[in-house]
Amino acid sequence: MTSGGTAVLDDPVGESLRGRHADLGRRLGRAATYLPGVATFSAVPADADAADWAGLARLLGRDAFADMFSCRAAPPPEWEPVFVLEGRQMIWPGGNHPDQSRAATATDVVELGAADVPQMLDLVARTQPGPFWPRTLEFGTYLGIRDGGRLVAMAGERLRPPGWTEISAVCTAPEARGRGHAARLVSTLAAHILARNERPFLHVAETNSGAIALYERLGFASRKHVTFRGFRTP
Numbered sequence: 001m002t003s004g005g006t007a008v009l010d011d012p013v014g015e016s017l018r019g020r021h022a023d024l025g026r027r028l029g030r031a032a033t034y035l036p037g038v039a040t041f042s043a044v045p046a047d048a049d050a051a052d053w054a055g056l057a058r059l060l061g062r063d064a065f066a067d068m069f070s071c072r073a074a075p076p077p078e079w080e081p082v083f084v085l086e087g088r089q090m091i092w093p094g095g096n097h098p099d100q101s102r103a104a105t106a107t108d109v110v111e112l113g114a115a116d117v118p119q120m121l122d123l124v125a126r127t128q129p130g131p132f133w134p135r136t137l138e139f140g141t142y143l144g145i146r147d148g149g150r151l152v153a154m155a156g157e158r159l160r161p162p163g164w165t166e167i168s169a170v171c172t173a174p175e176a177r178g179r180g181h182a183a184r185l186v187s188t189l190a191a192h193i194l195a196r197n198e199r200p201f202l203h204v205a206e207t208n209s210g211a212i213a214l215y216e217r218l219g220f221a222s223r224k225h226v227t228f229r230g231f232r233t234p
Contacts, residue, residue, distance in 0.1 A: 006223065008161040009089060009201060013069045014043035015161035024138060031056035033066070037135040040067040040230075041159075048073040057233045064233045067131065070203075070226040082230040088212070090220040091164075091201040092190060109188050112142040112154065119151040120144070129171035140165065143188060145181050153181035155189055165193045167202045170211070182211075186218055203228075 008015045017025040017032040025034045030052045033042035042060065044052040053076055060066055065082065068075075070089075112120060117134055120142070124132040140157030153176060158168035167189050172181045190200045203226065204211050212222075 005163075006091065009091070009164065009223065011043065011046070011071070012159040012161045012164075012166065012201075013041045013071070014045070016159045017043055019162060020160045021139070026059050028055040028059050031059060033059050035135070037133050038138060039133060039136060039158075040065055040131060041069050042066045043069070043071060044073050046072045050076065053079070060233050062233060065230060066233055067230045068228075070228055075231050076234075078234045080232040080234075082232055083228075085228040086206045087203055087226050087228055088206055089201065089203055089223045089226050090212075090215050091223045092194070092199045092219060093221050094199070108145050109143050109184055110146065112137070112144045112151075112156075116142075116144065116151065120154060123151050123154060123171060123173060124169065126173060127171035129169050132169050136169070141189070141192065142169070143185050145176075145185065147176055152176035153185060155182065155185035157189065157193070163198055164201050165198050167193075167200050170202075182214060183218060186215070190218070 014032060017027070017034070021034070024038050025032050030048070031042070031044050033056065034040070042056055044056055052073075056066065066075075066079070070087075114137065117137060120137070121132065121134065136158075137156070140160065142154060142156030144151050144154040146152065153172040155167060155170040157165050159166040167186055170182050170186060193200045200220075201223070202215065202220065204215065206225075
């Protein structure tokens with residue numbers, strides 16, 4: 001399995017932007033952020049100083065939204081807080097594999113592409129799984145399930161620190177819940193990630209007990225508590 005200990009998961013945005021997502025982002029000194037339309041995630045090091053925050057402000061522009069994900073550094077006081085969300089990071093323990101029978105029988109699971117973005121954005125608007133933008137699909141593989149031609153469930157790959165791939169945007173339309181769609185999608189993605197010698201991980205809000213229970217049933221284990229924060233630049 002690809003080398004990459006769990007320490008890289010302490011800064012998944014920064015690690016991704018410095019590595020496999022470098023072509024999807026912008027950097028200035030030690031500050032980095034994704035390109036518009038891909039994601040609003042931004043990163044500075046844990047020991048960020050005034051120059052790092054100034055660099056990020058320059059990248060984003062004035063009065064812009066900075067989604068700092070789980071960054072532990074605190075911005076200058078003139079950065080306006082926008083949101084705080086308590087969550088947890090869950091990882092796939094080494095030495096086991098996803099439910100191959102569930103993944104193998106997911107014949108209704110299809111790979112989504114650029115032509116599906118309008119339906120993906122509509123599903124996200126109806127289910128609110130987290131940030132998803134017109135170019136978020138460029139992060140990696142996204143899978144979906146359709147019912148009567150309409151996209152009713154999806155999940156995909158997002159952050160990619162060394163040795164890991166995050167599963168994200170897991171959502172199911174209200175009228176299609178209770179059919180095991182999320183389990184099939186996550187299991188299939190986990191199998192794909194493990195097949196390329198990486199390990200899956202994900203993030204979930206602490207209040208979403210149903211999702212946490214599902215991920216635990218699928219084999220994920222909690223690694224640590226995280227606090228997600230967003231700010232607006234001066």
